[in-house]
Every structure is written in C-alpha cells, then in structure tokens.
Amino acid sequence: MATSFDQPVGAGHAAGLSDGKSGGAGLRPGGGSDMMPVRRSVVARRIGATVACLAVVSILGVVLPVSSALDLEYVVSLALFAVATNLLLGFGGMVSFGQGVFYGVGAYVVALGWMHHVLSFVEAMLLAPFAGAAVAFFLGLLALRTRRLYFALITLAFSQLGYTIVQDQSSFTGGSNGVFGAMLPSWLLDPRTAFFFVLVVSVVAIAVLWKVTDSPFGLVLRAIRDNRERVDAMGVNVFAHQLAAFVISGFFCAVAGSLFVVYSQSAYPALLEWTSSGTPVFMAVIGGMYLFPGPIVGAFAYQLANTYLIEHTQDWQIILGVVLLAVVLLRPDGLTGSIEGLRSLVRRSGERVRGRHRHGSNGTGPAGPAGGEP
C-alpha cells in the first residue's frame, strides 16, 4: 500500500469506525440508546470523527501537489455518487445498474449548456440535479414495475439506452468524442478553488442524504427493503416510496455528475455506460451498504487503489475482481460492516473477560487506532 493514499483511506475508516462504535446508530434514526448521556456521547464522537475527516481532506487539498489534489477531488465527488446510489442499494434494497444515466445527465447538462451557449455554468449546475431527478422519475415509473434481478437488468438497459443516445446523436452531444473545453467560469479555474468547490458541494449533498436516511422516510425505505409485503400490509404505498427514493438518488447522482465536469472539464458517453453504472455499486459493496459511511469508505478505497494500481500494474482489473469476489462471498457487509462486527465482537469478549484482566483497546481492525475504545 502506498503512502499516497494511506491517509485518506485511514480518514474514511475513521468515519466508519465512529459509526461502528455507536452500533450503527448513524443509520438508525433514534437508534442507539434511550439513555441520553450515552447517546449524546455517541453523537459527539460521530461529529468529531466527521469533522476530523473533513479537516484531513481539506488540509490534503491544500498541501498535496495539484495532480494529487485533483485525484482527491475526484474521489470526493465519487463518494457522493456512491452514497446517492446506496440510498437505493443498501437502504432501499433496489439493485440499480443504471445510476450512470443520472450521473451522465448531470455531466451533460453542464457540458452541453456550455457547448450550445444556452446555460451559464451556475445555471447549468443548478439545473443538472433537477434534470437527473426528472429522468429518474420517468425511468423509475418503468423500472419499478419489476423487482430484484429484473429491476437490475432493466436499469442496466436504461444505462445502455442513455449511452447509445449520447453516442449516436453526435450533432447535439458531440458523439463518442464527448464534449470538452474551457467550460468553467473564471472563478473556478484555480485548481485549489475547484477542489474546495467540489468538497463543499459534495459534503452538503452527503449531509442532506444522511438526513434523508435518518428520517421517517428513510426508516420506511429500510422497512420496505427488509419486507415489502409486511410494510404494504401496514398501509405503506411501497411503489410511491421506492419511486421517491429513485428520484432522490437520481437528483444527487446528477449532482455528482455535474461535479465530474468541474473535475475533468469534459463529458463523454462512457459516463452513462453500464460499467460506469456499476462503479458506485461496487464502491458501496466494498465499503459496506448497510452503514451510511460505507460507500464513502468504499469510494476512497476503490478509487485511490485504482489510481495507484493503474500506474504500477496492468492487472488492476484482476485485483479489483479478486477483491470484489472476496468481499461479496466472504464479507458481504463490506469494510465498515466487518469493522462494526469486529468491534462488537471485541466489546463482547471484552465484557466476558472483564474483571479477569484489563482488555486492550487495540485490535479493532485494519484502521486500528482511529476510533479508540472508551
């Protein structure tokens, strides 16, 4: 493992650990405990970890060389992409392989607005999420007629539909070459400014998504994931809730897509292809779908490993394949889930041996000291 991405991965783990500590309270609205002091300390620790991570990422954005800061900027936007996808995947139980469509719509609204001189940058950035949400609404109406595997495959077909439209309608979209050029306004040209712009937008968007998952709506969504017939029998309109989740996910995936333009100053058809639709899914799976920070951890691990490995080996895909197989077959709850499981295991064995000898606070997983036992 290289030093170039040790720190951000560690930072991601810290977020995961802090939630693992609270027993996943970050996901469970009102979860944790009734005892307010305990709950307050959990909240405080979670806020502390979040602030610490943000501080680390911000500092890295300033001190890293520009090319590495750009990599980090991209990872941050991908984290948003993965979190927005995970609203469907981990919280809604809907396996969508069509998220690239919304990502691509977000990117192309900005890029085409510039190419056709119809939208200013700011207008395009504001419009992009709503375009993504609108597309998600119509695709959701169709896709949610199916379930499970068929849902995954029909969303994959959407991805390819979007890809071919963008690819073939070259007079409007620039075709397979995509759109590229000086599409950023002058105030965003400085790479450090662009970095913080992407960071702020992503963090705000992720915070909103956290609120959504930690709300009555998020609760009902998780209940549908676990047992849709039961929830249906309690009077919940399952279809309407899933459609709402689909639209929200489309909205924020499009935000992530518009941030891609800030990062790369381009948009191209491959953004919509099914393999790029798969990327946020794999990030969420690697990081862990059932904890809110999971996809963030996954995005950091995935993209930084990608960036690093592509420089040093031709076998990046083999390594990714082996990792994916290992996670999905051996650790289906992903990195964060494994850490949470490990911690509760340590805690339990700690309780069992307490009194005999003091139990150490280490050995809580690869990220080691980040969280710290009480």
Place this chain on the structure above:
Amino acid sequence: MSSPILATHRLVRDFGGFRAVDGVELAIEPGTIHALIGPNGAGKSTLFKLMTGVLRPTSGDVVLGGESIGGKRAHAVARRGLVQVFQLSSICARLTVVESVMVGIVTMRHRSFDPVTLFHRRARGEALSVLDQVGLVDLAEARAGKLSHGDQRALEIAMALAVRPSVLMLDEPTAGMSPAETRATADLIVSEARSRNLTVVLSEHDMDVVFGISDRVTVLHQGRVIAGGTPGEVRAHPEVMAVYLGQGTDGGEVRS
C-alpha cells in the same frame, strides 16, 4: 345489534377452474373477536387475502365501515383501518424492534414521506408504549431478526397495532407456538381487543384458542359458509360436527 364493521357480499374467487371461495356472506360486528375455522382447503386463507386486498375477488364485494374495499390494494385497505398479520413470520429483519413499530406509527401519521428527523422522537415514544403493551419493551433495541419465534409474532402484532387499526386480521396467530406462547398470545389478543374496542378476525387451527376467546365463529367448508354463531351454537351444529369436528379435532397442521 349494530351494523357490521366488516362484511362480505357474495364473495367469489376462482383459481383457474377451481372455486376457492364460493359466495361467502360474512357480517362482523364491531368490537368482537370473530374466528374463521374450517378444514384445510376450506378457503380460509383465500378469504383472508380477499378481505385484506392481497387478492382481488372474481366477483362480489368486501365492505369496511360502509365503504367498498373489494379489489383495493393492500396498502389502501390498510389505510382504511383493516390491518393483517401474516400466517408466516414476516418481520423486517435488519430493523430494531422499536424501529419496526415506528414504521407503523410513521405510516399512520402520514409522515412516511417526511425527510426531516423531528418526528422521530414522538414516534419513538409511541412505539415504546405499544411495545410495552405487548411485553416487548425490554427488547426494543434488539434486531427483529434475532428474536425468538414467539417474540417475532408478538412484534408483528405490535407492528399492526401501531397503525391503530379498526379491524385486526390474524392469520393463524398461534401457528408453530409452544403451549405457553399460545396462551400468552391468546391473552394478548383478548386484552387488546377489549381495551381498544378493536375488532379481531382470526383464522385458527387451535380449537382451544378458537372456542376460548371468540365471540363469534364462522365455519367454512369447500369455499362456503356452513355455519356461524356463538362458539356454543357452532359446536352443536350438526353439519359442522359432520364435516369438520368429526374428522379429527385439530384440523391438521399441514397447510397448502
């Protein structure tokens, strides 16, 4: 005698050429515990599904509180106050116990689209009080999937009660339970029905439960109602004795 809270009129359901429910007329009085019994294949489960909106009737109608609900979908029926507990254990495994009940409260209060967290504390308080009634409050923070079978059944009843139904439909609530769990569940049903003035419709194989807690019993056979009345009347009914009670009292556990 008041007007029935739940009624079926000439309810028919065909599966291919097979008529599972054949012109059933039911009238269930508010505030009563009403048992549906019958041998396997009598059409109890189908009748349940027709009343709760899981299945659509081939013909006929279901009327809840004066409003036709025949053919309405399950969540729309539940919204109107008729909530069911399934025959097989059916919980949200990854949710905690208190969260499971909060789903019902959030739904009943029309807050399920609420993307803001402020409602949570109130919903949580209400959920805990429902859990208190069914005796699960100590397990509030446990994962629903880790509960014992009996506790899961109690949780399901709590989830249904959280919606504040006017009619609670229980499909074999004691199936697979130990005698102690069965007794506790029967007591719970009676106390909830009496304290909330709740109408309970249950299908049940355990005749002790049926005759112990029901105000009214309806007997189905081959998709038709062959008898109905108080437990005493039904027990004495000659046709019932012939087709049902006579062929082995427990009615068998094996289900289709």
Place this chain on the structure above:
Amino acid sequence: MARFLIEVIGTLSDAGSLFMVAAGLTLIFGAMRVINLAHGSLYMYGAFLMTTFVGASSGLRFWWSIALAAVIVAALGAVMELGIVRFLVGKEPLTQLVATFALFLILADTALHLWGNGARTVVAPSSVSGRFTIAGAVLPVYDLVIIGVAVAVGIGLWALLRHTSVGWRIRAAVDDPEVLESGGVNLRRLNLGVFAVGALLAGIAGAVVTPQVSVAPGMDESIIVTTLLVVVIGGLGSVTGTALAALVIGIADTVGTLVAPTWASTFMYLAVILVLVVRPWGLLGTPER
C-alpha cells in the same frame, strides 16, 4: 426482392449467433437461478482460442478448431462453476451480479495477457467463404453456416431438454429444486453439467462468428449487454423465449438501421424497454418471486 433477401439472411445470421450465446445464459439461469455477467467473456474466449488454433491455415483444421475451442471454453466454465459460481446459487441478485462481474474483470485482463491488445482475424475455409446468388441476391455463404449451426444448437437443446433424462432433471430443477434433491438427484453435478453446457454454447458461438468479426478485447462487454437484453425480453430461463427474443432484437436492429441509422441502437433499447413495460417478466418468462 434481392435486397429483402439480403436483409433477411443477414438478420437471421445475427439472430442466430445471438441465440447461441443467449441460450447458454438462459439455460444456466433456468437451472441454477444464477445470472452470469461473465458469459460474454466465455464467448470472447471461444473467439480468441479459435484465432490461436486456426493459425494461418484454413480448411479442415477450421472445423476442428471450432470444436476444440468450444470444448476448452466448456472446461473453463466447469472450473468457474466449481470455484465460484456454485457458491452463488440461492444468493441475492446483487451478490450474483457483483461476483460474476468480478469474474468478467478477471477474465478480461487475463485475455489481455494471453492474446494482447490487437485485433485478430480468422479466414474461413474457401468452401464456405465465398458468396452465392439466389433470386438476384448475392449472399455470403458463411451466413448460412452460422444459421445452420444456430438451428442445430436449437434443435440439440430442444432434444436435450425434452427427450433425455438430463433434460428432465433440468426442467424439474427449474420447477422445484428441493423436490429434485430429495428425489436423490445430485444437484451439484447437475449444476456443473448445465454450466459447462452453457459455456460450451458461448464457446461455439464465439468460435463460429470469428470469420465475420474482428476478434479483440472488449467483445466480451459488447456481447454481454445484448445477450442480457435477449434473455430478459425472452424471459429468463426460457430457451424458446430466447430464440424469439433474438429474432426480435435482430429485426429491430435491421429495421432500425434501414430506417434511421443514427437511431438504430436507440430503437433496439426502446423495443426492449417497451417489451418489459408490457410484460415485466419477458415474453415467455414467469414472474420471479
């Protein structure tokens, strides 16, 4: 008329090769309830192995190479089944999709090591590489070869499923694996066999089409998408539905190309989505529970 005939034969040839790949995928899904995103990789391996075996020569060796490539791909499929796929039986769709996508990635990079980045071509033996004229239409002979092989595969599958005890078991496994297992059938061996046969079909298809395509990395990715569409609109698990769907896709593509070339692919996807809107479980599929 001549033009029409050319289009018909071309469409049938495309649909035929698509059917061979898709039939393997749907057979596997039908028996094992596993979706395999690496199925297109098996097709690509069939094609690459073909380029290796044929070498510069053609003639009789061409036909032996098809058989050899297909058998090796079947063996590769068996290894995949033993190593990974059997652990996916009964798992969530997400697990199956991610795991087989991982196989897709691994196989793609391995192919890059084995055969490099360039495109390869295979020349069909002179006996089938020419053209023939019928009703004024000049047609490639090799189109008829592909159609013939596809029809043979279709008939073979039909005979296998309808008239052998293995076929009976496969059909029973689709209906109720538990009953089958309790009846003493070794499901593991059955699954292994089915997966190998599915891989064999992909291998045959990949090897047979080589004279008409350029064999290069990336053909796994492009074929798997179309294959998935075919099996989905045919109805997952239905071989007949797959044949029907391959025709639908082939025709949609041909008509689209004739009417509005820049919208052809778009039309194809729209046709797929339209079918799924009307029949969410595909043309001949049954609803998934």
